[in-house]
Amino acid sequence: MRAWLKTTIALGVTALCSFGLAAPGHAEQRIAYKSAKAGTSYYQMGVELANAIKTGSQGGTILTVEESQGSVQNVMEAAVRQGDYVFTSPPGLVESAMEGKGPFKNRPKESFANIRALFPIPSLTMHFVMRGDQQVDRFSDMAGKTILLGKGSFGATEGEKYIKLFGLEDKIKIASAELGNAADALKNGQIDGFVTAGSFPAPNLVEASASMPVSLVSLTDAQIEQTGRQKQIIPAGTYAGVDKDVATTFLPVEAFTTTAMDEQTAYLLTKTFWQQKAGLGERAPWWKAVTPEMLLKTTVKLHPGAVRYYQEAGLRIPAEMR
Missing domain, CATH: 3.40.190.10 (Periplasmic binding protein-like II)
Structure with missing residues (x-):
């Protein structure tokens, strides 16, 4: 990756910061966020992210942080959850689910075909x-x-x-x-x-x-x-x-959703994350290590809404990730 990548994401964030996930006065939107065991650093990150999204959307969108027993459970639930569902996992584990390998070998791989990436989180x-x-x-x-x-x-x-x-x-x-x-x-x-x-x-x-x-x-x-x-x-x-x-x-670890999430919601969620990342890093140093380069270290496709944001921000998204 070249230096322009960091520059373009910064320019994109500046150019696109005119609105959040929901405008004041609109109905509150709730999105389930499957995290990790309570008391762990990744559960704490989920809480930090939820606060950032609430701030960035002016209270219009609430991430409801759910405790999890780990990434395998998070991916498993992606096959059956209804509505807007965001979860964290290493991309390699999602790839295994899509290929019917590892802990997912007895599960129909078609159940995981609709998983899509949004943005990286601390590795x-x-x-x-x-x-x-x-x-x-x-x-x-x-x-x-x-x-x-x-x-x-x-x-x-x-x-x-x-x-x-x-x-x-x-x-x-x-x-x-x-x-x-x-x-x-x-x-x-x-x-x-x-x-x-x-x-x-x-x-x-x-x-x-x-x-x-x-x-x-x-x-x-x-x-x-x-x-x-x-x-x-x-x-x-x-x-x-x-x-x-x-x-x-x-x-690497990323935030994922499924194609059940509409394009506009995925777009605004991704945009708001990058808008709020600098503030997240000021409050918790581990967010500082998250960079746009991490996004391209996976073969999991991006959600169309996320693709829309990254393209507007000036990132070159490989065809296989669209």
Whole structure:
């Protein structure tokens, strides 16, 4: 992607900021927004987004944030939900549903054919966190350390994959504990490090870095290529004491809907999101990492209403995404 992409999205937002999702005096519109488990960063993002959409539409549109057990449930419900339904998921999971693979292999793939993308949200970024006194700079330096992975999350699964991929399967001791206790366990010396995936700044890492020295393991370009994931740079200064850029991987996450949503609603919802993104970033730093480039890192088609907005904003949308 070129520098003009950021410029054109900014110009488009400026040019199109004359109205929101609904004008004052019009009937209030409610849209279901399927998020994540209550108490997680992604549920918090859903609340932040709902507030931004309400502000941007002058109270005309309300996102009703619903708790979810995860992205698989969100995608599953897209096949049966009626009316305006917005949900979050990694694009790859939506692609699996459309192809009838993975957790959707016993479901008719036609049920998911009408899913369409709207806009990106903060990605799942891998963090390999170590105590600052461990002098761990490279992945191979984790040999002989006790690492907490947690259970059942994307970060745990991905972390385990990397440990095997880079030949450390029999060289690392995996701690048996919940990821929610990671900061305390690190501080108390029960573990040498932990693995977590989430938007950055990650709350549990902010907590840990505020109370003790920590470091982040940086991956080489060759290692990132081995993972099959996309490269993400966590800028220096994101966390206390981490004074250099850290190279890692990320899994994109997007807001999706279905073709049951009409074009005008999808258009205005997408437009209002980009209008409000700067304010979202001022209130919660993880929104700052969301860029237009993320939009084109998927093969899932955009909703026609979203296509309309991006074209007016000056973005070149590939034919396969229309």
